[in-house]
Structure formats: C-alpha cells, structure tokens
Amino acid sequence: MDKKELLELGVVEEGKPKKPTPRLPRREIACQDPKERIKNFNEVALGYTLKDAVYEAMRCLECSKPRCVVACPVHIDIPSFIGLIARGKFEEACEDIRKYNSLPAVCGRVCPQENLCEAACIINDTNPKNPIAIGRLERFAADYLLSQENGNENKIEIRHKTPFKVAVIGSGPTGLTCAAELAKMGHTVHLFEALHKPGGVMMYGIPEFRLPKEIVQKEINYVRSLGVNIETNCIIGKTIPVSDIMNEFDAIYIGTGAGFPNMMHIPGENFAGIYSANEFLTRVNLMRAYEFPKSSTPIRKPKKGVVVGAGFTAFDVVRIMLRLGADEAEIVYRRTRKEMPGRGEEIEHSQEEGAKIRELTNPVRFIGDENGFVKAVEVQRMELGEPDSSGRRRPVPVPDSNYIIDTDLVVIAIGQTPNVLIPSALKNLSTRWGSVINVNRETYMTSVPKVFAGGDAITGAATVILAIRAAKEASRGIDEFLKDPQKKWYPQAFSEKK
Amino acid sequence: MELFENFLKTNKEDDVKREFEKALNLEFDLKLTLQDVLNSISHFNSEDNFPYKSGIFLSAFAFKRNCDDVLKVENGIEIDYFGSFLKSNQITVKGDLGNFTGAFLDGGTLLIEGSIGDKGGYSMNKGKIWIKGKAGNHLCHFMRGGDVLVDKNALDFVGNSMVGGTIEIKGSSGYSLGYRMVGGEIEVKDLSWDLIGEEMVGGKITVRGHIGKELCQNMVGGIVFLNEEYKDTPKGKTSGGKVVFMNFRKR
CATH class of the missing domain: 3.50.50.60 (FAD/NAD(P)-binding domain)
Incomplete structure (x- = not known):
C-alpha cells in the first residue's frame, strides 16, 4: 500500500504510526443477518475490512512482556503481526504468523481465542471484556494474503535438503502442520489421507458457514507448495500395509485424529x-x-x-x-x-x-x-x-x-475417540482407553521406534490449535531423531542415575 | 581458526560431557578473548553442526581461561550449549543464544542481555543465569541447584522435573509450570497459563498474576501459592500437597 492510502486509513500521521488507542471499544465483526443466514450455508462472520483491521490493530499496546504470546498454544508473536497490520503491512503480517502456524486462516476462524490469547490480553485489566480481537486480525491477515496472487505459495527458501523420508498419516490440522514443519526442515514428506479430499476434520467436521472449504484448500495448497506430497484415498493398515510404510520411511507421524464417535x-x-x-x-x-x-x-x-x-x-x-x-x-x-x-x-x-x-x-x-x-x-x-x-x-x-x-x-x-485402526495394525503400540496412543511427552515418540504421534490421537478429541501445537513439538522430536537416531535424550541425567 | 575447523570435523559425541572433555583437550591460545574466538569461527555458521560444536568449543575455552568476559553475538549466529559446565567465571553475552544455554552449569554467572532458546539451564547444579530477554520452552529442565532470573516471559514447561534451585520469571510463563517438580522454588510475577503443578511432588510454586485451567492435576506434594482473585478456578484431582490463595497486593 502506498502512503496516501495508509493516510486515508489513518495508519500514519505525518509519516509516524499513531499512538495505541486501547481505551476505544473493540471493533465488532460484520456478520450475515440471522434471518438470512439460516437459509444458506455461506460463512456467517464476514471478516474485517481494511479500515476495521487497522482500527483494531492500533488498539494493541505491543507489550514488551506479551501475555497473549504465552497463552497461545503455538506462541505466535502476536504483537509483532498486529504491529505490522497497524503499519499497513498486511502480507508481511501473515508471513509473520506462518513462521509459527501454517494454518492461520483456519485458526483465525475456529480457534477459541476468547479462552486463550484474548483472555490473557493485558487490556482486560483496564478495559474489561474489550481485549484486542486477535483471532479476527489473524483471520484478516491470512485472508488478505490468500486473496493475493500466489498468496498460498511458500516464499521461504528451504536451505538444507536432507536425505530423510517421513510418512505423515492423516491430513487434518496436526498432519498438515507436522508435514509443513518437517518440509521446512528439509525432509521429504509424504502425507496419506483416507478420504478423497485432504483436510481431515476441517473438511468433514467443521461446517461451511464456520470454515469455508475453499479456505481450507488454499491452506492445503500452501502446505503442498512446501514440497509435501499428498496422497488421498489411502488407508494405512488397509490400502498399504503398515510393514511397507515402516520399511520405506525413516520416521512415521500418526495424526489420525479422533474420528470414532462416542x-x-x-x-x-x-x-x-x-x-x-x-x-x-x-x-x-x-x-x-x-x-x-x-x-x-x-x-x-x-x-x-x-x-x-x-x-x-x-x-x-x-x-x-x-x-x-x-x-x-x-x-x-x-x-x-x-x-x-x-x-x-x-x-x-x-x-x-x-x-x-x-x-x-x-x-x-x-x-x-x-x-x-x-x-x-x-x-x-x-x-x-x-x-x-x-x-x-x-x-x-x-x-x-x-x-x-x-x-x-x-x-x-x-465426543469422539481415536479410531482403533492404526493402534490395532501396529504391534507393540502402547495405548490407553483402547485407542488413545501413549507418547513420550518430550519427543512425541510412541512405544514403537521411529513412530511418533500427535493431535487428537494422543489426547482424545480437543481443539485444532492444540493439535497444531502437538504437531509442532513432534516435528522437533522427529527432526532430532532423524539427525541422530542413537541419541540418548538426556545423556548426563541418565548416566549419573546409573 | 584451524583448531575449530578440526573440532567441527570430528564425530559428534552423543554425550555432551564427552564432547566437552574432547574440547578441553584442545590447545587454546588463552591470550585471546571469547570475542576473538567467536569472530574467528563465525564464518563456519552455515555448517550443520555449528550451533552444537561452537557452543561447546566456546564453553571449553571460557572454562580453561577462567576469567570474566564479554561476548557480543550478532544476529544470525546460532550458538547452543553456551556456558555449559562453567564453574566460576562471569560471562556477559550481548545478543541472543540458542538451545541448552547454561546446561549443566556448575557455578559462576551467565548474564545474557538478549533471549535464549529452548532448554536453558538444563540440569544445572550451581551458579546463576540472568536472562534479560525471554526464555524458550523447557527452562531449567532437571535443574538441581542455582538461580535463574528471566526479565521477560518464559514459554512452556518451566521447571519440568526440577529438584532444587530457584527460578524467578518477571513476566509470564506458558503451559505447564513445575510438571513433576520434586524440589526448589519457582516464582512467576505475572500470568502463568494452563497446567500449574501437574503431578508435582515437592517444592514451591508462586504465581502472582492470572492463571489458566487444569490446576494442580494429580498433585502429590509441595505447595502452590496463587492469587486469590482466581480462587474460583477449578482444581484437578490431587492426592496431596497444598494450594493456597492469597492477596499478593496487600502483602
């Protein structure tokens, strides 16, 4: 955006960003009229306009000890991306979020922000029930970038390409995030999906009026642009035997979610x-x-x-x-x-x-x-x-x-529980309550060597953001394992106990 | 620097202590400062093993030189394991450091005028770490003694399985505070999010600000002091230990 447009939006005054305005009320999001929307399946919340987003972003104090960051399960640098929106740098704001979360447009819509980052916002102390609308701003930044040409393509250069191959089972939020993180680390990633369309719960579970499927597919295209190979109509344990996967890949991540109804x-x-x-x-x-x-x-x-x-x-x-x-x-x-x-x-x-x-x-x-x-x-x-x-x-x-x-x-x-298909197909896989997979909480490795798991498969049904968090932590565990499979995780602490 | 180049090419030991002992056997020029050494090795930054090897190399140099020093780390240079096994000297770092900063610290002081990555103060025994920026995940995992002070925020798993020592965080901490903690003290001046004192066995946790959910789940022992403004927060199933809500402002 040029300076004239920014001046019209009120972002800057004589070349300087305006002072934060936390005392102003929170900007509400435009929604379809209830009488109209119950007749269609279109998205209910229509999102912020440029002016709304800038107004809301300028309320942020950009604290030096941001509470919202610690309350966010994936620790997005929230003041940083809101600061970029307040300065009219909308594309950069989304790229900033993507460093921490590969699915910003999804999380901006379905994440329970009022119980997480927005609940921790410091503005609640002085202006109760008026925290910064972090989720809406995240959604705005993501939608802005996705609406641009090539907005769903990766712009990060992957420097070190490793010889390792990783299989990710399940293309829900946890599978997509783990695949994206591993691809950014330079590993070759194959993602297997049982249904005919990737996206998991975002496709079959969350309705169109809350999360449009077009947005999900755009986010998946971004993950594809990182070099992830997505294979649909493929049930591990049925279409492909588990032994084939175990032989072909250096590590396996199970992100099959909780798709078995109670x-x-x-x-x-x-x-x-x-x-x-x-x-x-x-x-x-x-x-x-x-x-x-x-x-x-x-x-x-x-x-x-x-x-x-x-x-x-x-x-x-x-x-x-x-x-x-x-x-x-x-x-x-x-x-x-x-x-x-x-x-x-x-x-x-x-x-x-x-x-x-x-x-x-x-x-x-x-x-x-x-x-x-x-x-x-x-x-x-x-x-x-x-x-x-x-x-x-x-x-x-x-x-x-x-x-x-x-x-x-x-x-x-x-509620739902994880499907028993994978636990029954993998011998020696430790589970609890029949189908919830047990993992090491540091590395996310299961009881079977080189097999990792995360998301709802290890916790039971939870939220999208917690699944993303597990995927991010597991991807670090997988990376460490691939680089050094013989590594003792806690060398001195263990050796001293002996 | 040829010495570092050779060290970089050697096989990576899976035990950090053995790697450190290997570095201690090198013949360092002790007339140099830490800054001179870093400047001479920084052009190897693009090598895969650089963060691990450079941290151990610099720590071994500082250990042998055994005098106070100042190090300026430019943006883009990743150093892990800096300050590992130090015993007596005080080192001031201007800039950010990577993972395992101050791991296995055995004395002395690390003053970091920047932020650190994950697992800072891992399994430290004695000494002090003062971080003026923010700390990553798993701060002071398996800590056995010493003091750690963080001026800004720390992320998840603070004091996981710690046995002794003190941690003070002037900002907020993320998910899981004092998970399976056995001893020592943690104090958070502002917010601490979900999972405070999960499976805690002993020690003391104080959180002066806002708290999250899943409080003291499966707690067995120890004591947790929380702000009385949040006394309605549901507590998990416990079989021991104590949770005290108090008015910190009046005190």
Missing part, C-alpha cells in the same frame, strides 16, 4: 433418525448432502431436531439442522451453560439463529414408531453436585423427573 448406550439408540455427530457432519460438510439431489448423498431433513451434548460439534449440528429447514432445534445438555465446552461466539450465533438450549437434562431412552423411526426421547432432569476430576460440577439425576420430548431427528454429539 454413543450413549441407552435403549432405542438404533432407531432410524438417530445419527452420530460424525456421520451427520460428514454427510453435510464433505458430501454436501444439503444440496441433495444435486449431490449424491441424502440426509434426513428434520421438523424438530434434538442434539445431545454442548461442545463445538453440538453447536455446529444444531445450526445445520436450522439451515436444513427445521422448525425447531434444541440442545440437550446435562450441565448448565457455565460448564459448556462450546465456543462463546458459536453459542451466541446459534441462539441468534433460533436454537434452544435445554440445560440440566439428560436422555435416558429413545422412543420409536412402528416403522423403526425415532419419534421421541425420554429425558431426566439433573442437578449439579460436587466437582469431578475435570473440575466441572458433576450432574446428578433428580428422581422421578422424567418427561418426553417429541423429535424426528436426534444427533449424538458427546
């Missing part, structure tokens, strides 16, 4: 019209069932939908139900709103769109009609007891408080 195991769960959240979201997001019959995948369009659970996935499902034409869609949750793991912004958006939340309620059985379709769900009232091991108050059933809710579509969104 079910409630209550009577009537097998009636038609009861979906797991994974199936429902895959049909809608990846297979575009909402366009049926234009697309080949059908979906049951509800009149009154019920979603069990109150996490990120549950809110996505309830909003999809409304977009499919449901007269009513409600969330049934056994705790209260305070304990909900869903993202604040998503909860607000879903309520604007007409979703209802039934707190302190838990299903006990499903009731079907004579054709085997679900027609109602029997629920029980709950109350909160003492905190459990997660720190949240434990829900306790209230005796004789059952009642019936009529419904024609139920989606169970009570």
Whole structure:
C-alpha cells in the first residue's frame, strides 16, 4: 500500500504510526443477518475490512512482556503481526504468523481465542471484556494474503535438503502442520489421507458457514507448495500395509485424529433418525448432502431436531439442522451453560439463529414408531453436585423427573475417540482407553521406534490449535531423531542415575 | 581458526560431557578473548553442526581461561550449549543464544542481555543465569541447584522435573509450570497459563498474576501459592500437597 492510502486509513500521521488507542471499544465483526443466514450455508462472520483491521490493530499496546504470546498454544508473536497490520503491512503480517502456524486462516476462524490469547490480553485489566480481537486480525491477515496472487505459495527458501523420508498419516490440522514443519526442515514428506479430499476434520467436521472449504484448500495448497506430497484415498493398515510404510520411511507421524464417535448406550439408540455427530457432519460438510439431489448423498431433513451434548460439534449440528429447514432445534445438555465446552461466539450465533438450549437434562431412552423411526426421547432432569476430576460440577439425576420430548431427528454429539485402526495394525503400540496412543511427552515418540504421534490421537478429541501445537513439538522430536537416531535424550541425567 | 575447523570435523559425541572433555583437550591460545574466538569461527555458521560444536568449543575455552568476559553475538549466529559446565567465571553475552544455554552449569554467572532458546539451564547444579530477554520452552529442565532470573516471559514447561534451585520469571510463563517438580522454588510475577503443578511432588510454586485451567492435576506434594482473585478456578484431582490463595497486593 502506498502512503496516501495508509493516510486515508489513518495508519500514519505525518509519516509516524499513531499512538495505541486501547481505551476505544473493540471493533465488532460484520456478520450475515440471522434471518438470512439460516437459509444458506455461506460463512456467517464476514471478516474485517481494511479500515476495521487497522482500527483494531492500533488498539494493541505491543507489550514488551506479551501475555497473549504465552497463552497461545503455538506462541505466535502476536504483537509483532498486529504491529505490522497497524503499519499497513498486511502480507508481511501473515508471513509473520506462518513462521509459527501454517494454518492461520483456519485458526483465525475456529480457534477459541476468547479462552486463550484474548483472555490473557493485558487490556482486560483496564478495559474489561474489550481485549484486542486477535483471532479476527489473524483471520484478516491470512485472508488478505490468500486473496493475493500466489498468496498460498511458500516464499521461504528451504536451505538444507536432507536425505530423510517421513510418512505423515492423516491430513487434518496436526498432519498438515507436522508435514509443513518437517518440509521446512528439509525432509521429504509424504502425507496419506483416507478420504478423497485432504483436510481431515476441517473438511468433514467443521461446517461451511464456520470454515469455508475453499479456505481450507488454499491452506492445503500452501502446505503442498512446501514440497509435501499428498496422497488421498489411502488407508494405512488397509490400502498399504503398515510393514511397507515402516520399511520405506525413516520416521512415521500418526495424526489420525479422533474420528470414532462416542454413543450413549441407552435403549432405542438404533432407531432410524438417530445419527452420530460424525456421520451427520460428514454427510453435510464433505458430501454436501444439503444440496441433495444435486449431490449424491441424502440426509434426513428434520421438523424438530434434538442434539445431545454442548461442545463445538453440538453447536455446529444444531445450526445445520436450522439451515436444513427445521422448525425447531434444541440442545440437550446435562450441565448448565457455565460448564459448556462450546465456543462463546458459536453459542451466541446459534441462539441468534433460533436454537434452544435445554440445560440440566439428560436422555435416558429413545422412543420409536412402528416403522423403526425415532419419534421421541425420554429425558431426566439433573442437578449439579460436587466437582469431578475435570473440575466441572458433576450432574446428578433428580428422581422421578422424567418427561418426553417429541423429535424426528436426534444427533449424538458427546465426543469422539481415536479410531482403533492404526493402534490395532501396529504391534507393540502402547495405548490407553483402547485407542488413545501413549507418547513420550518430550519427543512425541510412541512405544514403537521411529513412530511418533500427535493431535487428537494422543489426547482424545480437543481443539485444532492444540493439535497444531502437538504437531509442532513432534516435528522437533522427529527432526532430532532423524539427525541422530542413537541419541540418548538426556545423556548426563541418565548416566549419573546409573 | 584451524583448531575449530578440526573440532567441527570430528564425530559428534552423543554425550555432551564427552564432547566437552574432547574440547578441553584442545590447545587454546588463552591470550585471546571469547570475542576473538567467536569472530574467528563465525564464518563456519552455515555448517550443520555449528550451533552444537561452537557452543561447546566456546564453553571449553571460557572454562580453561577462567576469567570474566564479554561476548557480543550478532544476529544470525546460532550458538547452543553456551556456558555449559562453567564453574566460576562471569560471562556477559550481548545478543541472543540458542538451545541448552547454561546446561549443566556448575557455578559462576551467565548474564545474557538478549533471549535464549529452548532448554536453558538444563540440569544445572550451581551458579546463576540472568536472562534479560525471554526464555524458550523447557527452562531449567532437571535443574538441581542455582538461580535463574528471566526479565521477560518464559514459554512452556518451566521447571519440568526440577529438584532444587530457584527460578524467578518477571513476566509470564506458558503451559505447564513445575510438571513433576520434586524440589526448589519457582516464582512467576505475572500470568502463568494452563497446567500449574501437574503431578508435582515437592517444592514451591508462586504465581502472582492470572492463571489458566487444569490446576494442580494429580498433585502429590509441595505447595502452590496463587492469587486469590482466581480462587474460583477449578482444581484437578490431587492426592496431596497444598494450594493456597492469597492477596499478593496487600502483602
């Protein structure tokens, strides 16, 4: 941008950047009108304009001891990229983020910033509930670069090309990040994806109105431009035997995520019209069932939908139900709103769109009609007891408080666990709870030599940003292992113990 | 410098102590200063082993020379393991250092007027490290004694498995503070994010500012002092130890 344009935007005054303006209110993001958006699957939040972004960036104090950086799981240098936006250097701002995070446009949209960097922002101390909109600025910088010609191409020169080959299994956020980091380190990376499109949960799990698939594909193109070879329709352990992968590659990273749905195991769960959240979201997001019959995948369009659970996935499902034409869609949750793991912004958006939340309620059985379709769900009232091991108050059933809710579509969104395919295909792989892989927390190496793992496969279902963090740390572990496979990780500490 | 060139070509020992002993056997010209040595070897910067070998080489030189010194490190020069095994001298570094700065420190003082990379103060025994910038991940992993002071922020895993010594961070610290800590003291003046005192066995942690989630999970022993403004933060499952919320401002 030239100086005249920057002056018009108010970035500089007589050649100098303006002073920070933290006392001003936080700039809100433009969104589609709730009445309009429940009729389409287009993105809800429309993003900042140049002027909005510069206004918001100028609120940042650019602290010398930035709390936001330590609260960010991947430690993006937040004041640095916001400073670049405030000075009108939008492309450089995104390149700055990409040093730490290869998927900025995704994280700017789906990361729970209000519980991470924005919660730690120092402006909260003096101007409560008005932290810098870090996520929105991250999204703005990424979108700006991706909208430019060659914006999704790598501009970093990879200096040292090593002779090592690494296989990355799974092309979700953790797989893509690990592949990108390893490629930047000079290793040859092959990424294997079971589905026909790369992107993992970003393609099949997160709906179009929250994360457009075009953006995901642009981010994947950036990873491709680093030299990563992506192979789709390839299931390790089925299409390619694990032994072949073990022989061909110097290291393997498992980033298969948590794609196996948890079910409630209550009577009537097998009636038609009861979906797991994974199936429902895959049909809608990846297979575009909402366009049926234009697309080949059908979906049951509800009149009154019920979603069990109150996490990120549950809110996505309830909003999809409304977009499919449901007269009513409600969330049934056994705790209260305070304990909900869903993202604040998503909860607000879903309520604007007409979703209802039934707190302190838990299903006990499903009731079907004579054709085997679900027609109602029997629920029980709950109350909160003492905190459990997660720190949240434990829900306790209230005796004789059952009642019936009529419904024609139920989606169970009570979490996912990792798929058992990889753990069962790899001998001697140490796991817990059946499918969650155990790793060394320093190196991310599993119990099988040269096999590493990260993301939801080692933690159970979590957020995109935590998966990215695990991938970054694991890529360092893989790099150290490749350069020195015989290395004792803690030489002196171990030898002295002997 | 021919001495360094030969050292750079030698096989990399997997044990840092053996590498250091190998460097100690070199015949250094002790009339030179640390700065002279760095200037003469810095053109090898593009070599793969440079960060590891240069750090050990400079540490061995400083150990043998055994007098106070000042070193200016230009941007773009990566030095790991600087200050390893030092015993008595005080070295001031102007610029940033890489990973394992002050690892296995056994005395003396390292004053760093810049930032350091990951695993600073790794397994140190005695001595002092004062970092005027920020510290990377795994600060003072396996620390057994000595003092570390960070003027700005430290990132994740501060004091992981530490046994003794003190760490003071004037800014904030990231995820995991005092994981599996057995002894010693950590004080963070500002925010410390998730996972404070996870699986902690002994020692003392003080956080004066904002705290994150997953507090004191599976804690067995030790004591954690936190700001009473955050006393509603849910605590994880513990089987010992103590968590005390107090008003730091009044004190």
